[in-house]
Amino acid sequence: MSSCPWLPADRTLLFDEIPCSIVVVDRSYTIVDRNPAFAAIWGDGLGATCHELTRGRPGPCSGCPAEKTFRDGERRVLAQNGRDRHGKPVHTLVHVAPVHDAGGSVSHVAIMSTDLTVTRRLQEEYQTLFEQVPCFVAVVDRDLRVVKANRLFRRVFGEPDGERCYALFKHRQEKCDDCPAERTFGDGGTHTSRHVGVSRAGEETHYLVSTAALQPGDDGPTHVIEMALDLTDLTRLEREKLEAERLAAVGQTVAGLAHGVKNMLTGLEGGMYVTSTGLKRGDPKRTSQGWEMLERNIGRISSLVKSLLAFSRGEGPRPSRFDPGEVVREIHDLFCQSAARHGVELRVDAGAAPVGPVVMDRDGLRSCLENLVSNALDACLVSGPAPCVIDMRLLERDGTVTFEVADSGCGMDYDVKQKVFTSFFSTKGAGGTGLGLLLTRKFVQQHGGTITFDSTPGRGTTFRLSFPRQRLPELPPEGGPGATDPECGSSRRQ
Amino acid sequence: MAQPPVRPRVLIIDDEQDVVTYLESVLNDNGFEATGTTDGAEGLALARRLRPDLICLDVVMPPPTGVRVYRDLRGDPALAAIPVVMVTGVQKEFKGFIHHRKLVRPPDAYVSKPFDVAELLATLRRLLPAAASA
Structure with missing residues (x-):
């Protein structure tokens, strides 16, 4: 001392x-x-x-x-x-x-x-970070005036000169409706939202703004730091990608539709030719063959148009409360005989625990399962002479109801897997419209569910439709369209 | 007594049964002997067995696709010389594809669906002069 x-x-x-x-x-x-x-x-x-x-x-x-x-x-x-x-x-x-x-x-x-x-070194580091960070950084006071801005901010939006952030970022006269800085001033927390602004050169800018409190005082923060990540290029690329995908989808749809229609037209012309030559020659067998061709192709055009309308219409599901196991059994009954004729065993696995009633579009679910079992049957027929099995399963786990259709058929290779949900893609040639799985996916999405599949060439395919119960549609008001009689468990809409 | 003219044999491979029936009817009515199948693999087997004078082949088919069948036809020395007419609804795309694959000789002709019967017959007769008088 x-x-x-x-x-x-x-x-x-x-x-x-x-x-x-x-x-x-x-x-x-x-x-x-x-x-x-x-x-x-x-x-x-x-x-x-x-x-x-x-x-x-x-x-x-x-x-x-x-x-x-x-x-x-x-x-x-x-x-x-x-x-x-x-x-x-x-x-x-x-x-x-x-x-x-x-x-x-x-x-x-x-x-x-x-x-x-040490303080000075930290200050210099902070200053370097503040100036050099590749995003817009501004410190605003309670009046939303920019009291400090980093280099990138000044370069794009100009010197702040006490201007308010919304005037600098967006050339607005009033504060933004979803101002994250104001929320931070209110609760001291960190907030993030996406915004569109205007640069000094008048170009549209997109940025993600995060705000954090600076200098907390007794009455809340005195200042807030706004950090805006420039998403302009990313947004432009996203738009271009979406547009390219949209154009590709349109092109693919038009090409697929054109191909299908051309085949049907050829079938119709063939039917006309065979019918007319049969009539000219007085050959009833040939005439009948041509007539059947006409009927078949008119039916295909009708089916295609209906599928297209079903796919394109904005109509939502028509829910009712019903036993999902009942629908599974109906599909089994519908297909089991034709499957057996082709040497395919169609089985239903009800699972360990029964699945309670669900609120869904019953007809839509039935169509989806019909489509999946029909596809499974086709996969079995293509797979060759070996015995083939199709298992339908219904199970519920953690509040999610799952329908499975598993076949031991030909399976899908990489290329087919990539196109499964593509419009007008079908491995069945004349046998399919190429819309079945698209319609199934639309149904699943409308019910808040997911559709997934596993497939191995030569070993088979399993499709799963999973529906979390909390995302299923609400039952319509009693007496409304699609309302259900709980006693019989079927929709009134028939 | 004069021998009846030999009818050129045409093999049709198209997954649409109605297209096969149509082509068989038209060709059999116009001096050809047509046989058809809706399966690409069976089409290849028929080509090897029947050795047709010409093959009408669809492009968009379930595997093996028309492209695959075409490559196998061209790759088989016993079948490579048989003229192939592509009968397809996607002529433009297929033309682009096949012409960029230098290893495969382009098809002898294309006919678009829905096809014009007169044009189809003219194409086949051009490729099979023996059928011209039929």
């Missing part, structure tokens, strides 16, 4: 323990006392002059604050840059105070230095 003649005894502890360095010099700038914090930076130093010790100078520094205080007896505060005894840069905040002798003259000066080196 120091024994400072100029300090009351009860303050020497403070002198020794205070977390800043204190040195006391006499009028010759000789160090007559210093606290441990000073010694830790500069070494013992007693008896040396402060300019020799801290600057390596033989004489007093130019503009020495101690010299000024000796002269005028005033206190002063100033920032100083120097180097420590190891030559490392040191940034300090210096307080210079006079120490008076008994006669009231300034006999010594106390120099108290707070080391700001």
Whole structure:
């Protein structure tokens, strides 16, 4: 502990323990006392002059604050840059105070230095981050005026000059409806939202804004930092990709439709040819064959048009409450005989636990399962002479009702898997419209569910329709369209 | 006594049964001997067995597709010389595809669906001069 003649005894502890360095010099700038914090930076130093010790100078520094205080007896505060005894840069905040002798003259000066080196380094790092970060950064006050903005912000939106953020970002006269900064001022939390702005050059900009509180006060934050990530290029690429996908889908749809229609037209022309030549020759067998061709192709056109209408109409599901196991059994009964004729075993696995009633479009579900079983049957027929099995399963796990149709048929290769949900894609040639799985997917999406499949060439395919119960549609009001008689479990819409 | 003219044999491969029936009827009525199938693999087998004078081949079919069948026909030395007429609804796309594959000789002719009977017959007669007088 120091024994400072100029300090009351009860303050020497403070002198020794205070977390800043204190040195006391006499009028010759000789160090007559210093606290441990000073010694830790500069070494013992007693008896040396402060300019020799801290600057390596033989004489007093130019503009020495101690010299000024000796002269005028005033206190002063100033920032100083120097180097420590190891030559490392040191940034300090210096307080210079006079120490008076008994006669009231300034006999010594106390120099108290707070080391700001770490703070300064953090400030510089923060400043670099603030300026160089590749997003728009602005600090706004409670009035939403930009008090500070980074380089990217200034380059795109101009100097803030106290303008409000919505005027700079969007050229608006009023604040935005979904202002995340205002929400942060309100609750001190972090908020994020997507915005569209206008650059200084008048170009549309897209950005994701996150706001965070700065300088929290008793009444909430005094300032908020807005960090906006520029999504303009990404948004443009997203739009281009969507447009390309839309055009590709339109092109694919038109090409698929044209191909299907051409085949049907050819079939119709063939029917006309065979019928008319049969009539001319008085050949009833040939006439009948041609007539059947006409009927078949008219039926196909009718089926295609109906499927197209079903796919394109915006009509939503018509829900009713029913037993899903009943629908599964109906589909089994519908297909089991034709499957058996082709040597395919169609089985129903009701699962360990019964699945309770569901609220869905019953007819739609029936069509989907019909479509999946029909596809499975076709896959079995293509797979060759080996015995083939189709399993229909109904199960519920964690509130999700799942319908599975698994076949041990031919399976799908990579190319077919990629096109499964593509309009007018069919592996069945004339046998399919290429819309079945699209309609199934539409049904599943309308019921908040998902459709997935696993398939291995030569080993089979499993399709799964999964419906979380909490996302199923609501039952319509009693007596409304599609309302159901709970006693019989069937829809009134027939 | 004069021998009846030899009817050129035409094999039709198209997954649409009605198209096969139509083509068989038209060709059999116009001096050809036509046989058809709706299955690409069976079509290849028939081509090897019957050695037809010409093949009418569809492009868009369930596997093996018309493209696959065409490549197999061209790849089989015993069948490579048989003229192939592509009867298709996607002529433009197929033409582009086949002409970019330098390893495969382009088909001898294309006929678009729905086809014009006179044009079809003219094409076949051009490729099979023996049928011209039929």
